[in-house]
Amino acid sequence: MHELGVVFHIIDDVTKVGEENSLTDIQSVTLQLGTVSTVIPSYLKDCWEWAVKKTELLKNAELIIEPIEAITFCEDCKSEYDTIKYGRTCPNCGSGHTYLVQGNEFMIKEIAGS
Amino acid sequence: METVKIIEIKQSVYESNDKEAEKLRNELKERGIFLLNLMSSPGSGKTTTLTQVITKMKDKYRIGVMEADIDSDVDARTIATLGVESIQLHTGGMCHLDADMTRQGLQELTDKSIEFAILENVGNLVCPAEFDTGSSMNAMILSVPEGDDKPLKYPLMFSICDLIIINKIDVMPYFDFDMDKCIENVRMRNKNAKIIPISAKTGEGIDELTRYLSEKIDNWRE
Numbered sequence: 001m002h003e004l005g006v007v008f009h010i011i012d013d014v015t016k017v018g019e020e021n022s023l024t025d026i027q028s029v030t031l032q033l034g035t036v037s038t039v040i041p042s043y044l045k046d047c048w049e050w051a052v053k054k055t056e057l058l059k060n061a062e063l064i065i066e067p068i069e070a071i072t073f074c075e076d077c078k079s080e081y082d083t084i085k086y087g088r089t090c091p092n093c094g095s096g097h098t099y100l101v102q103g104n105e106f107m108i109k110e111i112a113g114s
Numbered sequence: 115m116e117t118v119k120i121i122e123i124k125q126s127v128y129e130s131n132d133k134e135a136e137k138l139r140n141e142l143k144e145r146g147i148f149l150l151n152l153m154s155s156p157g158s159g160k161t162t163t164l165t166q167v168i169t170k171m172k173d174k175y176r177i178g179v180m181e182a183d184i185d186s187d188v189d190a191r192t193i194a195t196l197g198v199e200s201i202q203l204h205t206g207g208m209c210h211l212d213a214d215m216t217r218q219g220l221q222e223l224t225d226k227s228i229e230f231a232i233l234e235n236v237g238n239l240v241c242p243a244e245f246d247t248g249s250s251m252n253a254m255i256l257s258v259p260e261g262d263d264k265p266l267k268y269p270l271m272f273s274i275c276d277l278i279i280i281n282k283i284d285v286m287p288y289f290d291f292d293m294d295k296c297i298e299n300v301r302m303r304n305k306n307a308k309i310i311p312i313s314a315k316t317g318e319g320i321d322e323l324t325r326y327l328s329e330k331i332d333n334w335r336e
Contacts, residue, residue, distance in 0.1 A: 002209045002241040006127055009212075013123070013130055021121055031127075038240060038270075088269075096302060108123045 070103025138248030156237030
């Protein structure tokens with residue numbers, strides 16, 4: 001939804017880390033992205049390709065995305081289920097008292113550079 | 115041959131903004147400035163609601179308004195006719211404001227002694243919910259024609275708001291909008307938010323809204 005905006009945030013954060021570690025060329029940036037994080041991987045990659053070309057440090061950097069599966073927990077029947085398939089209503093007992101255990105992550109995991 | 119170093123970061127993409135927002139919030143608290151971050155879909159009546167609120171509150175507080183839009187300054191000009199300072203922030207295509215942009219906006223306000231700053235965020239129920247602006251209060255407007263099921267469709271927005279204003283209640287008879295159902299849907303995602311139904315057009319509910327805001331502003335500035 002706001003892929004370009006977040007790409008700028010990632011570039012800022014990674015540039016800071018790169019400079020602190022005296023890197024001159026960052027080759028890859030690895031993200032961990034939950035499947036219900038509202039960020040679409042293919043759009044993110046398109047924005048990334050466009051935005052990194054404008055930088056010196058990241059112009060060759062490949063974006064690697066590690067997906068994290070979305071899991072929801074039901075407070076009533078204490079079961080876990082697939083969020084993408086069933087949403088907020090528990091498929092086991094029909095309860096709406098559920099919360100997301102994982103799947104909305106949007107983390108910068110690591111970078112590789114020289 | 116150059117060696118490639120792997121550097122572990124393990125940081126949320128939102129973390130640097132969250133830190134910046136917390137810093138801004140603390141600074142504003144010190145300076146006695148209450149910042150309201152107002153969010154909604156396009157066309158929910160943000161500017162009309164603000165017109166009502168500002169008219170009722172401008173004698174009590176020094177008010178400054180920041181209008182965020184992708185382009186144009188129609189909203190800023192409307193607000194300026196009320197006699198309060200109003201600036202337009204152009205987001206240049208971005209779908210939300212972050213803490214840095216909010217800080218820049220506050221610096222652009224020429225009145226440095228404002229007490230009540232209002233940020234009219236970009237009309238959007240998705241992205242603004244992800245980015246903390248450093249505000250003292252997050253508020254959103256849901257208007258009747260949008261439907262009572264909006265809280266189910268945009269859960270994050272409804273879960274981060276301290277105040278939910280339900281606008282255009284004057285047209286409720288013409289829409290399939292069930293107020294009780296709407297409140298129930300909000301409560302599923304947010305047990306604590308204050309909910310105030312209003313009509314910015316007829317003025318219904320505006321007194322309750324301004325009383326609530328005044329109380330929060332006075333607490334913040336104590």
